[in-house]
Amino acid sequence: MPLVEDGPVGRSGELARIEALLDRVAKDHASVVVVAGEAGVGKSTLLEAAVDRAAQRGFAVALGRCAPSQSPPYWPWPRVFRALCGSTGPFAIASKGRAALFAAGADCLEQASAERPVFIAVDDLQWADESSLALASYLAAAGAGLPIGLAFGVRDDAGERSPPLTSWLAELPADVVHLSLGGIDRSAAFDLVRSVLGRVSRLPSRSRRGSGRSSPATWPV
Ligand SMILES: Nc1ncnc2c1ncn2[C@@H]1O[C@H](COP(=O)(O)OP(=O)(O)O)[C@@H](O)[C@H]1O
Numbered sequence: 503m504p505l506v507e508d509g510p511v512g513r514s515g516e517l518a519r520i521e522a523l524l525d526r527v528a529k530d531h532a533s534v535v536v537v538a539g540e541a542g543v544g545k546s547t548l549l550e551a552a553v554d555r556a557a558q559r560g561f562a563v564a565l566g567r568c569a570p571s572q573s574p575p576y577w578p579w580p581r582v583f584r585a586l587c588g589s590t591g592p593f594a595i596a597s598k599g600r601a602a603l604f605a606a607g608a609d610c611l612e613q614a615s616a617e618r619p620v621f622i623a624v625d626d627l628q629w630a631d632e633s634s635l636a637l638a639s640y641l642a643a644a645g646a647g648l649p650i651g652l653a654f655g656v657r658d659d660a661g662e663r664s665p666p667l668t669s670w671l672a673e674l675p676a677d678v679v680h681l682s683l684g685g686i687d688r689s690a691a692f693d694l695v696r697s698v699l700g701r702v703s704r705l706p707s708r709s710r711r712g713s714g715r716s717s718p719a720t721w722p723v
């Protein structure tokens with residue numbers, strides 16, 4: 503559960519850059535943003551807010567996540583294609599090989615983007631396998647000139663970066679937007695604490711004290 507319900511606190515600069523990217527995408531300028539930072543700094547929260555903003559603007563949106571440690575091949579992508587192209591998606595023809603799968607993935611994005619702009623977020627790229635990264639690169643290149651935005655979340659910790667991910671990051675197009683998240687500033691941290699305390703004080707007093715049984719109280723954060 504998110505700490506606050508109204509989206510990220512203290513990320514107005516990053517959200518403004520994402521809004522600017524959505525403006526560009528809506529004008530048929532395919533764009534890529536990479537959100538990097540250490541674990542817990544707020545990458546997923548920002549990506550989810552970006553997806554929400556895109557949806558509010560009428561984009562077709564999809565959010566995929568890599569599975570912890572080492573994702574199986576293509577792990578985040580079927581969910582993305584399902585969201586954009588219905589239940590079959592390009593993976594229905596995966597048995598025909600990688601080239602056919604990639605081409606079908608690009609077709610899916612092209613068809614979806616013919617209806618309205620598309621925004622795709624793929625989170626936790628530090629766990630992506632090589633095939634998922636290759637598909638991400640292919641789709642980014644195939645989407646040039648189309649209203650397609652791609653956002654990727656990745657941990658900053660070099661120890662978490664596999665050699666394929668390091669090369670993938672190095673080969674991103676020059677115009678990729680890099681958002682390197684640090685901690686939020688003091689006044690945003692104050693807002694965050696106030697918001698969390700506000701939520702706790704709205705809980706029934708029994709929930710705040712715990713159930714009275716020996717198990718510890720759970721807190722909605
Ligand atoms: N800017 C923020 N405003 C409010 N809550 C935040 C913010 N950044 C992170 N959080 C909260 O902190 C926790 C960790 O954030 P998360 O986005 O999952 O981090 P990461 O994806 O970088 O590991 C979550 O509970 C999230 O709701």
Ligand SMILES: [Mg+2]
Nearest residue numbers: 545546547625
């Ligand atoms: Mg995360």
